[in-house]
Amino acid sequence: MSDPVNFAERVRLNQQKLASDLKSHYDFIVCGAGTSGSVVAARLAADLNTQVLLLEAGGTDETDVITTDLDFAIFVLESIQNNDN
Ligand SMILES: Cc1cc2nc3c(=O)[nH]c(=O)nc-3n(C[C@H](O)[C@H](O)[C@H](O)COP(=O)(O)OP(=O)(O)OC[C@H]3O[C@@H](n4cnc5c(N)ncnc54)[C@H](O)[C@@H]3O)c2cc1C
Numbered sequence: 874m875s876d877p878v879n880f881a882e883r884v885r886l887n888q889q890k891l892a893s894d895l896k897s898h899y900d901f902i903v904c905g906a907g908t909s910g911s912v913v914a915a916r917l918a919a920d921l922n923t924q925v926l927l928l929e930a931g932g933t934d935e936t937d938v939i940t941t942d943l944d945f946a947i948f949v950l951e952s953i954q955n956n957d958n
Pocket residue numbers: 904905906907908909910928929930931952
């Protein structure tokens with residue numbers, strides 16, 4: 874299992890760095906880092922000459938369900954159970 878405290882800190886620092894490093898121009902701006910937005914942004918960014926900004930309006934990543942493997946597993950199992958009912 875990964876170290877949740879260390880992972881949360883790395884996520885926080887990475888987001889801080891990304892937010893402080895915004896450029897004045899992008900070739901593509903993708904709104905929403907969900908299932909489709911993250912795939913579209915990754916495909917566009919595969920071209921290293923292309924500047925891509927991926928915007929996400931959702932809340933912070935620093936929740937137990939994201940930073941803790943066990944909590945994420947429980948979240949997935951509960952989602953599957955709720956879908957079955
Ligand atoms: C509990 C649950 C379980 C599911 N289980 C399954 C499953 O087992 N299999 C399956 O195939 N599908 C499942 N789904 C459905 C699947 O998650 C969705 O169909 C899929 O995520 C839709 O992708 P999307 O990219 O359209 O939207 P999302 O993945 O919802 O992404 C949209 C993103 O855009 C962001 N956003 C919204 N407005 C803005 C804005 N103005 N600016 C910037 N960002 C913004 C949102 O915060 C979000 O992150 C499940 C859904 C739920 C809720």
